[in-house]
Amino acid sequence: MNENPYEQKTKDILDGLCAKIREKEHGAPIPLEQFxxxxxxxxxxxxxxxxxxxxxxxxxxxxxxxxxxxxxxxxxxxxxxxxxxxxxxxxxxxxxxxxxxxxxxxxxxxxxxxxxxxxxxxxxxxxxxxxxxxxxxxxxxxxxxxxKTPAGVSYETIWRIDKNELGAGEIEAAAILKQLKNLVETPGVRGVTPMKGADLAALSNKNYLQVHCPNHDHPIMQIPKAYRRELIDELIDDPVFKKKILYQKQYQWIYRDKPCTICASLFRSLLDVLGAPSKVFKMIYARPYQFNRRLGEGVSVFNPADMIPKSNLLSNLVLQQQLDSLLRSSNQVRYVYSRYAKTNNGIYALMDIKDANKYRFNALHGIISEGVHKLEDVEEDVHSLFLALMNPEDHNQVDQALSFSDRITYIKINYVLDYNTEVKIYKSNFGDQIERRFLPRVLENFAKVIISTRLKTSSEPLLEWIGDPYRYRRYCDRNLLLLKMDIYTGVIPAWLSERDRQAFSAKRRRKVVAESENEGRAGFSGRDSIKIFNEFYTAVAKKGKLINMDMLVNFFRKHQKGQDVIIPEGFMESLVNSYNYMLLQEVKESLYYYNEERISNDIQNYLFAINFEIGREEKCVYTGEKLEITESYLSSMEQRFMGAGVPGQAQLMFREEIQREYASKTLTQEMGLEKKPITETAVYNKLMERYVHNLKEKVMDPFQENENFRNAIKDFGTDAFKTYDRRIREEVSFLMANLQKKYGYTDQGAREICMYVIDKDLAKLFAEPTRPAPPPINPFDGLGAFAITP
Structure with a gap:
């Protein structure tokens, strides 16, 4: 006779599956001692x-x-x-x-x-x-x-009542079980809760009756309250944790809470019959709390349309008769409980406080206020995590419950106000690949337009802090929404002056962030945002062309016609202005190349030279270079620090202030006492910052009127690019490589963005006016602001 070749294979598969299920379900109940x-x-x-x-x-x-x-x-x-x-x-x-x-x-x-x-x-x-x-x-x-993980397991009480200890012989037990079996199998028996397979198996066991605590009591609750602290003191060895669990507030529930009425009655009845607490404790078991939303065990979620049952009382007639028989007394242990018991030590949630959920919410009054639910003449202690969702227009349903309003905590879920999160939503709905179809920051700017409709157009904390928004017109809108958006993402913008950054105190930060509680409640909703993005992406995502700011602006200009939700006045213009300025800085930074050693030597030579009279020839002690100290030499250096066109008197004041700081602080304190090299002193670093800033400001001058430079960018990556002279090829190649390396542009994106900067003549558009002379008291006061503010 041939054996079935799949018999052993299927047996092994099922055995492995059973082992995995047993492991995931944390195993069988364990005795109290093992627990x-x-x-x-x-x-x-x-x-x-x-x-x-x-x-x-x-x-x-x-x-x-x-x-x-x-x-x-x-x-x-x-x-x-x-x-x-x-x-x-x-x-x-x-x-x-x-x-x-x-x-x-x-x-x-x-x-x-x-x-x-x-x-x-x-x-x-x-x-x-x-x-x-x-x-x-x-x-x-x-x-x-x-x-369901080992880290997340929590325990509940199971009773295994030993029938032999109670004197119930096998014949009596068999008769009872036969009677119960007939009752369970009889159709239409009212008041009988359907038994789970595990419970039926327990009932049929001839040695014990298993009783599940329907209130999901923690096993420690079965230790009488008077003895719990003593037990914990003897049980815990770690002195640090022992002190915490004995006296800290977070663990006081261990010594305060009571077992449910069913468990308390069982303990008292069994103790009366058995006489020895040790025998009762042997019947107490612990098992992992099986949270199951679909079955309403540990987690129950109610929708407004869910019907409210006529009766809140639950029982198990089969189990009740078994208990009465074993304990030889009726009603000594009443196995009755409410629906709230199913989520005791669990989560009870309402999806929107309306329709049937209004009654459920109001019914929670006593439980939330007192922690107790009255079930006929039985009191249930209910300790659950109560959660609810609510729309703003349903607030009146809650306002009626003023008697327990102090037990209500509101947590706002508003429309997204963080543009990075808004972008994640687009990528989740349309795929991560959409980011590759946009030039850098354009996708974030789309999100900023959406979020601008969700923000209030006036902010007292921001105006109190910044004062005149016009100072930051290159980076921000007049309502300071772009500044607020950055703060809401956790960023303090680099374009803020050092003075304003220092003035951004913790108190001010809290005020600004606190405004978010009352924003994001109007404007484009999350659903609106996805719909609008789909319209935009479908309209402009064309093969061979990256999505740029011009496309974004044109789309919203058309979209705003006839819309109830309005983008704040002037916001789009400011967004484009900010984008253009940041873009110009990226191109300048990518074009900028300097000989760091040469600049360093220039600064060291200048610091050395200003200590000597005009007309002297000296050898710099820092660089070893011979210097002819003339007014022309010093003036040319000061123009590198201060910019061209600064009056001679301002240069002289600047020179004198630098010389005073060099003599009084740099030589005596930093180099003398602290033993710093000249290149690590404060005055050197300040001059380096000014020098580099001015070099970057002029970096695009040679290319503004050079048509060949524009054409070379356009032809970059093609055979035509080879026809340009070596200098232009090197400059363009250097620019393209830096844009990709520093800012994440692709080849195509780098070309398009450079054409954008040149065609819109952004360098001239954002050309800085002649700088004023620095104040005589401290020429570096507000240097950070001077370098970036309009």
Whole structure:
């Protein structure tokens, strides 16, 4: 007889699958003694309530965050949190949290680990299209996944009541089980909760009756309250953690909370029958809490259209009869509980407070206020994490619940106000490849246009800080929206003057960031944004041409006609102006080439020369070069530092101030006491900054009127490029290579952007006026501002 060749193969496959399932489901219930051994070795993981498990879940997915201004004494810990693993990874419908919401959310969650003593309800409020439902669904999905990992496991109570200890003989037990089996199989029996396979298996076991705590009590709750602190003191060896778990507020639930009425009744009844607490403890087991949203175990989410059951009372008639038979008394242990018990030590969530959810919300009054739910004559303690979503127009539903308004925490989910996050949304919906179809920063500028409609056009904190926005007209709009957008992404722009950067105190930063709470509630919604981007991308994404700012501007000019949502007046012009200026700086930086050694020698020679009278010839002690110290030599150097056209009197004042600093500070303190070389002194670095800045300002002068230079850029990468003279080829090749290396342009992008800069004559458009003479007291005051402000 031939054996089936697949018999062993399928058996091995199923055996392997079963092993994986057993491992993932954390195994069978364990005795209380074994559970306490685990608690002794890993107390920080075992002793957690729902708030603490939720906190650990968030931080395991998100991490600690990073602060770009960690060393800044004025930092407000407005940090970057990478929420990709929490809200995006593995999700069919990802949620993108901008920096503002991520900080609000994490700040609230951080309080969970400290153990809030009373129930609260956390309402996530935001306009239509802000992604509230997506946020909650993804959050709960990751919570379920986390609780199935070793790091996320939490425990609940199971009772295994030994029938032999209670004196129930095998004959009696068999008769009871036969009667129960008939009852379960009889169709139409009312009041009987369908039994799970595991529960039926337990009932049929002739040695014990397994009773699941429907309130999901933590196993430590089965230790009488009076003895828990003593048990913990003896159980925990680590003195540091022992002190924390005995006295810190976050662990007071261990000594404060009570077991559910079912577990308390079981403990009391079994103790009466058995007489010995040790025998009762042997019947207490712990098993991992199996959170399952679909079954409503540990996680329940209610939609407004979900019907409210006529009765909130749940029971298990089969199990009740079994208990009555074993304990020889009816109603000594009443196995009744409410629907709230199913999410005790879990999450109870409402999707929008309207329709049927209005009644559910109002029904939470007693639970949230007192932590207790009355079920007929039985009181249930409910310790859940209550979450809700709400649209702004439904606020009146909550306002009616003023009696427990102090237990409501609002967390705003507004439209995205971080343009980097907005770009991630476009890439998620249309693919990462779209970025390659745009010139650098154009895609971000599209996001900025969308976000501009979501911001308020006036900001008292910004105006108080900046004063006159006109000072920054090259970089920002008159409403300072572009500045606010950068701050909302966690960036303090480099184009701000040093004075304004220093004036950006922690108090001011908090005021600016706090404005985001009331922004992002109007303007283009998330759905609108995706629709508009699709229209734009479909219209302009043509083969062989990268998407540039001209395309963006033309699109929005047409799109704004007849729209209810209006882009702030003057914003587009300022955005283009800012883009053009930054673009010009990139091209200048890419064109700029200097001999660093020569510049360094020039500065050292100048610092040495200003200490001697005109007409002297001296050998510089720093460079070894012979210098003829003339007015012409000194004036030519000062023009390199200050720019051409500065009056002679201003140059003289500048020279005298430099000489005083060199004599009083550089020689005596920095070089004398601190032993610094001349190239590391403050005066040297200041002169280097001015020298380099002026060189960059003039770097495009030779090419402004040179048609050959423009044509060489156009022909770059073709055979025609070889026809240009060597100098132009070298300059253009150097420019193209730097644009790609420093700023991420492609060959095509570098060519197009250079043509854009030259054709629009940006160098002349942003030509700086003649600089005023530096003040005599301190010629370096506001140097940073002088180098960048209009």
């Amino acid at each position: 306490l051994q685990i608690a002794a070795s890993e107390p920080d993981r075992v002793f957690r309530n729902i708030l603490q498990v939720f906190h650990d879940m968030i931080h395991s997915y998100v991490g600690p965050g990073s602060d770009e201004y960690l060393g800044d004494p004025e930092t407000i810990n407005f940090v970057y949190y990478d929420t990709h693993r929490l809200f995006v990874e593995g999700s069919d419908n990802p949620f993108f949290a901008d920096r503002l919401f991520a900080n609000r959310f994490i700040q609230h969650v951080t309080t969970f680990r400290r153990g809030i003593p009373q129930n609260r309800i956390y309402i996530f409020e935001g306009p239509h299209g802000s992604g509230k439902s997506t946020f909650l669904n993804n959050l709960l999905m990751k919570f379920e996944q986390y609780t």
